[in-house]
Amino acid sequence: MKSEITYFKINKFGFYNKKSLTEVPLFGGYEHFIQLFSNWLKKQENLGSTSTKGPDNSGNNIYCSDFYHDESSGNFVITLWNEMSNVENKVLSLSRSQSIGNSTVKEDGDENSIIGLPSYFYFIPKKDLMLHVGLPQSSDNLRSIKQYISSYFKNLSKYKQTNSDGDTYYSDSEGEDKKCQFRLVWSKYTNQAEKKSLIDKAENISKIIQKVHITKYETDDRHLVRKGWEKLNNAFNELIPNFMSDDDDSKLFKDAINEASNRDFTISSPFKCDSHLIKKIINQYDQENENGSNNLIGFRTKGSSKTIWLSDSIIKTKIDLDIKSIDKKLPTATVVFIAISEKQEEILLPVYNEDEDTMKNAVNQ
Template sequence: MAEGIVTFFQFNELGFYQRNSDYREDLSIEDIFDRVITWHKGRDKISETAPIKNGNRRTTYLKAISKNEETGDYLITLWRSLIAHDGKVYGLRKGQSIDDDAIVNSDESGGDDVIWGLPAYYWFIPSLNIFASIKFPETVTDLDIMTHYIKDFVYYRSNINNPVSETRTDGYGNEFESVFWEGPHGNLSFRCDAKRFKKITHQADLELVASDITHFVKKETIQEEGDEDKNWTRYFEGLPYVPKNKKKPDRTILVTVDARPSGKELKEMIEAYAQKYQSSDKDLKKSNLGFKTEGNNSQTIWLNEFIIKTFIEMPGDATSHYRHETFFKTIKSQREFLLAAFQNASDSKIA
């Protein structure tokens, strides 16, 4: 059996937005993927499944997309192109059908006819408004691969909400295609942004996590006042050539204490954290809580990084590549276990 790491995400932006405004038109992932399925079926070769080829990043192809009509789930296999000497890679022949599952091994001769790369597996569960990457040893799971593919499809291969396309010229005289949507108050752009799913959960095995903790860590940022300078400069305020009181840089203080919490104590700490530290990423850089699991010199695990991960067992070994029929069958048999942490939606939050 092969074990895959399942990491969950949520969209925090998905739809059409007006710049410098609160106006937006939300879009469901079903609206997008149902169109992707139709578009994908019309492709004859795997080389035709990239919505756009962007010279600034490696091309991503759509190997397969499937929908489970019973659950409403979607499975997507993307193929991230890599160069042959990037390590262990596999290949798809450019001219092969989208239904052809033949894989070229890296030790085979392929030439320019082969798209070298690795697969990326994603599982979307619209009923819970979440999705997951599924990581095996010889796959990629970069979140940007998925969000870029969705954006490229909506911009360049869909007719959702009647996009307007114009040819424009940049400052260097190069022509480019500009796509936008007309809104009631101005032009709209499409956004697709997701973050890892974080959750304070009764289902989490906090006893197991707590048993590994050796230290708690608290981070605080304090602002130092320049009182000494201020004492003399205040007498000369407004006069030329007198330097203004300079603000001293903030200082970050880390306090580390020995800790052997129980699962109950860790749960109470996480709940208190959720009340006090539900802040932006910028705020969390100044003030945060975390723990260490391998002594004082080990890496700190900040509680805002306490994310849901689980595992899926698939037939085969670490080098296997999976058809969606196998995925859906396996997910069905393990679905309750895989989604156990989402039974109480009120405990969830976006990173």
């Protein structure tokens, strides 16, 4: 199965003092998470009970559909199920009542279904490294894993305690408020040479290019109406010339717009900048695209028709993994773990310097 690996250097994982800048967590690090989370997950009745979202949290639910930890290496895989409308005119769903680890997926939904997409994350704690494993029909929502783990610690872990005034605090010892908070901070691995090359060419940049890919999401009665999509339809309809407005071609054009699954927009604008501004744009782009944004930003220099896309600096590896596609079945966490482990040396080559036994620098998000 074809996959795309994206790399993240984990800078903080655990509970840290709110004021001090300690590098080591007070508690709640990898080992604590693996032990506490796996024990908690075993006690959950079904998929529907694995959401870690608190009563005050907004947004869609995220569930854990599978989890695997390898004791010999310490590495682990978390498979999340992200509640969302679906893409490419297909609705994928898991039953709310199915057991954790059950990979059966449906292409329709009912009242007991959770419509969404899976996402796969492979952690290598000894290297402070996280891999996002992009597979066919999986979500590229990179924030989901940060949101899920953070919400688990904040809402469901044994570290959550309440004082006599009813205020919440976090501690690994009863009755002692350690003035700390959970933090999961990572950096995305990027090719710094490509960015430096663009910064050096800042004075020669003449155009900024923005490419936006918008996907039409399938939904059902339980989801909000796609108001944004309808506004786009209206805007496209206004593009039809007056002389076509009443004929059959106009109707065919409108029908094609309404039935399209995806739309792509490319906007090109004159642009001048210096090295300071281009650095600011690059840093902002890195932060915003942590969530797998569909927006692409690029630049053209004077006298060149080639677009330099910022996304090209993000280190990714496309690789065939030994994962068989089985109808109506998602790859399990164990299968993903084995497939990554078998090719781990090859997968880590883009970010691992074998001679110095050190990781390449990652850009802070």
